[in-house]
Amino acid sequence: MYELIAFYLFSALIIGLFLVTVMSKNILYAMTSLAAGMVLISGFFFTLGADFLGVVQLIVYVGAIMALYSFAMMFFDATKDIKEKNTSSALVFLLGGMSALVLVLIFVGLNQANLAHPDAITALYPMTEGVGNAQDVGMVLFTKYLVPFEVAAVMLLVAMIAGIILAGKKMDDSLTEDLGADEEIMIVKDKK
Amino acid sequence: METTLAQHIVTDLPQVTALGIIIKAIIILAVISAIAGFGTYIERKVLAFMQRRLGPMHVGPFGLLQIAADGIKLFTKEDIIPQNANKFIFMIAPIITAATAFIALSSVPVFPDFTIPEFIPLLGGVFVPSIASDLNIGILFVLGMMAAGLYGPLLAGMSQANKWGIIGAARTAVQFLSYEVVTGLSILAPIMLVGSLSFVDFNNYQQEGVLSWMIWQQPVAFVLFLIAGFAETNRTPFDLLEHEAEVVSGYATEYSGMRWGMFFIGEYANMITISIIASIVFLGGYDSASMFGWLTIMLKIAFFFFLMLWVRAAWPHVRPDQLMWLCWKVLMPLALVNILITAIVMMV
Numbered sequence: 001m002y003e004l005i006a007f008y009l010f011s012a013l014i015i016g017l018f019l020v021t022v023m024s025k026n027i028l029y030a031m032t033s034l035a036a037g038m039v040l041i042s043g044f045f046f047t048l049g050a051d052f053l054g055v056v057q058l059i060v061y062v063g064a065i066m067a068l069y070s071f072a073m074m075f076f077d078a079t080k081d082i083k084e085k086n087t088s089s090a091l092v093f094l095l096g097g098m099s100a101l102v103l104v105l106i107f108v109g110l111n112q113a114n115l116a117h118p119d120a121i122t123a124l125y126p127m128t129e130g131v132g133n134a135q136d137v138g139m140v141l142f143t144k145y146l147v148p149f150e151v152a153a154v155m156l157l158v159a160m161i162a163g164i165i166l167a168g169k170k171m172d173d174s175l176t177e178d179l180g181a182d183e184e185i186m187i188v189k190d191k192k
Numbered sequence: 193m194e195t196t197l198a199q200h201i202v203t204d205l206p207q208v209t210a211l212g213i214i215i216k217a218i219i220i221l222a223v224i225s226a227i228a229g230f231g232t233y234i235e236r237k238v239l240a241f242m243q244r245r246l247g248p249m250h251v252g253p254f255g256l257l258q259i260a261a262d263g264i265k266l267f268t269k270e271d272i273i274p275q276n277a278n279k280f281i282f283m284i285a286p287i288i289t290a291a292t293a294f295i296a297l298s299s300v301p302v303f304p305d306f307t308i309p310e311f312i313p314l315l316g317g318v319f320v321p322s323i324a325s326d327l328n329i330g331i332l333f334v335l336g337m338m339a340a341g342l343y344g345p346l347l348a349g350m351s352q353a354n355k356w357g358i359i360g361a362a363r364t365a366v367q368f369l370s371y372e373v374v375t376g377l378s379i380l381a382p383i384m385l386v387g388s389l390s391f392v393d394f395n396n397y398q399q400e401g402v403l404s405w406m407i408w409q410q411p412v413a414f415v416l417f418l419i420a421g422f423a424e425t426n427r428t429p430f431d432l433l434e435h436e437a438e439v440v441s442g443y444a445t446e447y448s449g450m451r452w453g454m455f456f457i458g459e460y461a462n463m464i465t466i467s468i469i470a471s472i473v474f475l476g477g478y479d480s481a482s483m484f485g486w487l488t489i490m491l492k493i494a495f496f497f498f499l500m501l502w503v504r505a506a507w508p509h510v511r512p513d514q515l516m517w518l519c520w521k522v523l524m525p526l527a528l529v530n531i532l533i534t535a536i537v538m539m540v
Contacts, residue, residue, distance in 0.1 A: 028281050028351055032343075039340065051329045052389075058336040062343075063372060069346060070365040079278050079353045132328050134389060 003047050010043040025081040027072050035065040052133035208321045215308075216324045220297050228460035229259050235501050242505035269449035274352055277446065281351035286451040289344030289458035296337035297461060298324040300468045301391055301478065301489075329389040334469060335375060338424055338462060342368045344455065345426075345433050349443035360442025363432040366512055370519035371423035371430075377527035378416035381534040382406050382473055395477035405476040412530045414474045416523055418499075421466040423515070425459060428504040432512055467496035 017037035024030045038061035045054030076082060086092070125140050141149055233248065233256065240247030248255030273279055301322045308318045327333050342364055349361025383389060385406070386397045398404045407414045423430040434442035444455055471477060471492035478489040510518070 026278065028278050028347070032281060032347060035343065051327055052332070055329050055332040055336050059332065059339060059376075062336065062340045063369070066342070066346070066365055066368055069350070070362065070369075073350060073358065073362055073365070079276055079351065132388070134329060 006043065006047045010040055010047075013037075014040050025084060027076045027082060028079070031065065031069055031072055034068075035062070038062075038065060050133060052137055208319060212318050212320045213324055215318060216320050217298070219320070220302055220324065221294060224294070224297060224302075224461050224464060225457055227464065228457045229263060231460045231463070231497070232262065232456070233259050234497075235504075238498065238501040239505050242502070266450055266453040271449045271451060272446070274354070274446050276353040278351040278353075281347050282446075283451070285344050285348035285351065286447065286454035286458075287344075288347065289341050290454040290461070292337050292341035292344070293458040293461035293465065296334045296341070296465050299327050299330045299333050299391075300465060301395075301472070302468065323391070326392070327390075330391045331379065331383070331389050331394075331469070331473070334465060335379070338465060339368070339372060341458060341462065344458065345443040348447065348455075349433075352443075352446040354445050356440040356445045357443055359439045360433050360445070363439075363512055364443065367423055367426075367430065367432055367515060370516050371420045374416055374519055374523045374527055375420040375424060377524065377531060378413045378420060379473065380527075381413045381531050382410050384531070384534055384538065385409060391472050391477070394473050398476040402476070405474065407474045410474070410530070410534070412526060414470075416527050416530070417474070418470065419518075419523060421470065422500065422503065423519075425462045425466055425500070427463070427500050429507045429509045430515060431509055432515060435509055463497060463500055464493065467493040467500075470496050 014037050017033040017040065020033035021030050021037065024033070039058060041061075042054040042057040045051070045057060125144065128136055128139065131139075236258075237247045237255075239245075248258040251257040251261050273282055302324075306320055308320065323330070345364045346361050346368075349357040349359075349364060351357075382394070386394055388394070394406075398406055422428075426433050432442075434444050439445075444452055447455065468489075471489055475492050476488075478485040
């Protein structure tokens with residue numbers, strides 16, 4: 001009963017918040033509702049008993065959207081509405097609607113297939129009795145999904161090296177010290 | 193082994209009811225808010241003595257009633273909202289800070305558990321647990337919730353249409369992205385040793401006297417966590433967000449009255465949370481066997497609270513670029529080396 005209430009409450013809130021993200025013209029409203037929606041998604045994990053994944057969702061998205069905010073801060077005036085350049089809203093509407101329809105159909109189809117054979121639904125990697133959530137995730141991650149896990153790690157490493165190379169050319173120059181000002185002072189001293 | 197011990201302790205305790213948790217939540221809210229008010233007095237007094245001043249003296253004995261005077265002023269002051277600000281975001285930003293600070297407190301052990309005596313009508317016999325919500329991944333939840341609390345200063349700074357506010361918000365993002373890595377990595381080494389994310393397991397791991405405390409096994413992690421904790425609670429030397437001498441008041445420039453007070457309560461609640469985590473993870477926590485276990489952890493928490501004031505009196509604050517240099521070039525490599533050495537020692 002509680003799970004049902006929690007599920008519908010979280011669902012309604014998340015859909016509402018993400019609608020604000022898409023519809024709003026104000027960058028602050030869009031970013032804030034995106035962050036709040038991502039945080040609320042962790043509520044689903046908690047109601048399902050996957051505490052560890054819920055907390056990971058929380059930590060990862062809080063940090064990730066914080067980085068997005070800093071970009072918003074650099075490029076927009078947060079207190080004003082943004083003029084959106086929308087060339088063909090009919091096409092966007094059509095494509096968005098089509099993909100939503102396809103997604104719904106996929107899940108309806110899966111659901112129908114499952115309803116026909118309810119016994120066929122089994123967990124591929126069932127929970128191990130007596131160990132915590134984090135251990136369970138670790139077991140699956142380091143056995144079955146080891147290769148994707150390592151590939152993801154390599155991808156992050158590549159991104160990090162690329163970032164360092166892109167930003168690192170002027171790493172030795174300080175951005176905060178005004179070198180020009182120092183030289184001016186030197187010149188003044190020399191004249192004396 | 194530790195988990196079975198924890199389960200054993202949990203099954204021995206009386207049933208935790210919804211009523212007990214509600215009572216616990218009210219106790220946390222009331223007591224921590226009161227401590228936040230009292231903390232301002234302590235802070236001013238401690239700073240005054242360290243700087244050879246007297247501090248608040250005139251209102252009441254030793255200036256104790258200054259808390260009441262400040263409280264009345266905060267509650268009755270006009271709540272000003274700037275004309276060009278994004279009003280909705282401006283209004284909810286302080287609530288985010290205060291709410292996340294108290295949500296983080298919901299899964300750390302605050303005060304010992306007790307049963308309300310039978311003679312009290314309605315509530316008699318209700319068991320009030322020590323932890324309001326005993327998650328078995330408590331540490332991660334608390335750190336994640338405290339990280340979410342930084343949205344308060346960020347949104348406040350961006351919504352108020354004030355240049356100082358924007359600088360404060362930018363500094364919030366910089367500070368968050370810098371210290372968050374260090375917090376996680378520094379606490380990872382103790383987690384590896386204990387093999388659990390639950391505060392109860394951490395406490396049970398360190399029950400064999402002072403020498404079994406985690407601080408002796410993980411001194412580097414302890415120092416790193418404390419430094420990151422100072423950054424997390426915006427304490428000096430990392431109070432870049434609202435440093436008066438540079439950015440007027442940073443994200444809090446346009447706030448007044450109770451909305452400003454909520455930022456303050458959130459900051460003090462976060463200080464207490466960091467003190468509790470440091471006491472349990474590194475300094476042995478509460479001794480569940482002895483009668484005065486709750487007293488020892490109170491003393492430890494009080495020590496960390498005092499340490500924060502002490503550091504504020506003793507150290508100047510750092511520049512943003514110094515903070516980034518410190519976090520990314522010094523603390524993060526140290527934390528990684530610490531984890532590597534811990535892992536090698538555990539493997540051998």
